Amino acid sequence: MNQIEDITTTDPRRIRILDGAMKVFLAYGFSRTTMDDIARAADMSRPALYLLFKNKNDIFRAIAMMLLSRSVEAAKVALAGDGAFMERMTRAIDEALISMMRGVVSSPHGAELLDMKSSLADLVVCWRDGLGGHIAAAIEKEARRNGADLAAKGLSARLLADMLLDGLEGMKARISDADDQRKAAAALVKVIDLALQA
Incomplete structure (x- = not known):
C-alpha cells in the first residue's frame, strides 16, 4: 500500500477543519482564503x-490527500464489484475521477485549485501509482479469465493501465462536460477490453 491508500482521518476536529476548509476554498479560492x-x-x-495545521498549505495538502485516498478506494471497490469488466472499469473511472471532481470543476475557483496540482506532485504520483496498480490488477485478472496472452501482444497489464490513465488525463484537458468525459472514458475502456480478448 502507498501513502495515499494508508491515509485515515478519524480525528473529528481534523475532519471538521478539512470539510470547512474545502467549502471556503471552493467559495473564495485558495489565495483569498485565510486561516481565519x-x-x-x-x-x-x-x-x-x-x-493541528501549521498553515493553509498544510490544510490544502491534507484535503488533497483525503480526496486522493477516497479516489483510490472508490476505484478499488468498483473494480472488485459485480458486472462485466467494461462496466466495472467504467464505474471505477466515473467514481474515482469524473464524479469526484465535480465539486471542484463546478466551483468558480476550480481552475485555481486545479492549477495548484504542481504543489501536490508527490501526492499525485502516489495516487496515480495506487490507482494504476488497482487498474492493472483488474486488467491482469480479466486477461487471465479470457485466456489472453498480453505478453504475446507486446502488452502488459501495467502498460495498459498507464495508457488508460494517460488517455484519461488528456481527455480531461480536452473535454469539460462530465457526460462527454464519461463517453470518452467508455471508448478508452472499450479499447482496453479489445486488447484483453484471446
Missing part, C-alpha cells in the same frame, strides 16, 4: 486550528 476563514468554517478558534 477556515477557523470560522470549522467552528473553532484560530489558535486551535494552528494546533
Whole structure:
C-alpha cells in the first residue's frame, strides 16, 4: 500500500477543519482564503486550528490527500464489484475521477485549485501509482479469465493501465462536460477490453 491508500482521518476536529476548509476554498479560492476563514468554517478558534495545521498549505495538502485516498478506494471497490469488466472499469473511472471532481470543476475557483496540482506532485504520483496498480490488477485478472496472452501482444497489464490513465488525463484537458468525459472514458475502456480478448 502507498501513502495515499494508508491515509485515515478519524480525528473529528481534523475532519471538521478539512470539510470547512474545502467549502471556503471552493467559495473564495485558495489565495483569498485565510486561516481565519477556515477557523470560522470549522467552528473553532484560530489558535486551535494552528494546533493541528501549521498553515493553509498544510490544510490544502491534507484535503488533497483525503480526496486522493477516497479516489483510490472508490476505484478499488468498483473494480472488485459485480458486472462485466467494461462496466466495472467504467464505474471505477466515473467514481474515482469524473464524479469526484465535480465539486471542484463546478466551483468558480476550480481552475485555481486545479492549477495548484504542481504543489501536490508527490501526492499525485502516489495516487496515480495506487490507482494504476488497482487498474492493472483488474486488467491482469480479466486477461487471465479470457485466456489472453498480453505478453504475446507486446502488452502488459501495467502498460495498459498507464495508457488508460494517460488517455484519461488528456481527455480531461480536452473535454469539460462530465457526460462527454464519461463517453470518452467508455471508448478508452472499450479499447482496453479489445486488447484483453484471446
